Amino acid sequence: MATSSFKAALARVLVHEGGYVNHPRDPGGATNQGIIQRTYDAYRRSKKLQPRSVQKLTAPERDAIYRRQYWDAIKGDKLPAGVDYVVFDGAVNCGPKQSIKWLQRALGSAYRGKIDGVIGLATFAALGAVEDHDALIDRICDRRMIYLRALDTWPDFAGGWTRRVQNVRAIGKAEATGAEEVAAVHIAGAETKATIEDARKAPSPAPADAATGGGIGAGGIAGTLQTLQDQLTPFSSAGDWITTTVAVLAIGGAMLAAGGIAYRYYAKRREAKLADALDAVPA
Missing domain, CATH: 1.20.58 (Methane Monooxygenase Hydroxylase; Chain G, domain 1)
Structure with missing residues (x-):
């Protein structure tokens, strides 16, 4: 996959993420264009810069964080068209490891490795054996929805998350099949982080x-x-x-x-x- 896909995928993700938000039920806390405060702090420290409010995030900083922490983490440049964007958007919303797990689960019997959220040779071998990327995107998005429903925050953000995944699914499938381009849409509440730390607890025995x-x-x-x-x-x-x-x-x-x-x-x-x-x- 060409490196230039990153810019197109990021442009769509930024539409979903919107601007600065600080919803009290968002586990990510203060967030600007999808970048949470602690991620911004870590980036600034890595550059030996003083921490500051994520509201002051610059475009170059934003793009560098997205590339290193999300796109490179999912090896976006090596993923098929459409699949790269779908996995990337999932990584931004729910974490790279979780999004990679959805990909691994969606690959079904073609994938012979562990469901570990680490994308490597086994994942790429399975991708090479799967020809129907349109159906693969459906399965990835289905797994994402199952995950979202298992979160304590689901009742608060179900509508936004559901519509975001619907939009991501449509965009990804259009890219995978070469169909007419589908525009990314901003949905209020859909930018809320969906982290595994907010998963429902299993009943106690x-x-x-x-x-x-x-x-x-x-x-x-x-x-x-x-x-x-x-x-x-x-x-x-x-x-x-x-x-x-x-x-x-x-x-x-x-x-x-x-x-x-x-x-x-x-x-x-x-x-x-x-x-x-x-x-x-x-x-």
Whole structure:
């Protein structure tokens, strides 16, 4: 892929990112043209310059950060047309590692490496084996949407993120197929960073353990009372209350234990689904 693709891809990303924003729910904090304050601080330090507000970001600084931290990180110059832009936009919005994982997952059986977010020989070998880049872009964008829905910030920015991915998908597919160019569109809220640090937490198995343990405990007490009743019955009819108590404890214990087992199954399913959405497990 020609190096000149960077400028065209960046121009589109900048439309999505807009200008200076500082939304209270944006995990990136103060952001200017897609560059967050801590990224700008790191860049300034690398140049032995004093930190300053990201609002003072210059165009040359902006372009240098985008090239080094995002475009070079995804090896954009080596990616096919359309795919380069789609992966680049995902890297800016959600981080290069996450965007590369979507690419690796989207490559399916053609990719034989680990889903590690590191683009290398295995990724490029798989890319060489996939001819339908239009469909590949669809799969990348589908993975991105699954990831976004797994974030705590999804309810706040669902509309903007969804429309951004729709626009990115259309632009990428047009480039991949040589169709008529699709313009990038700025959507309010779509510039918000979607970081994995804001992923939803998997349900804790603690309630399941407590319920199962409580059920087993109740069953144990019922067994003890049953033994006591067996000893008292020959001598007194007063053991009737024990029969009722045994029945209540046995039924309640069984229900509690069953509820604990059911909740553990639910928690495991939720944990697995979340891990898949965040690409924390191999495809």
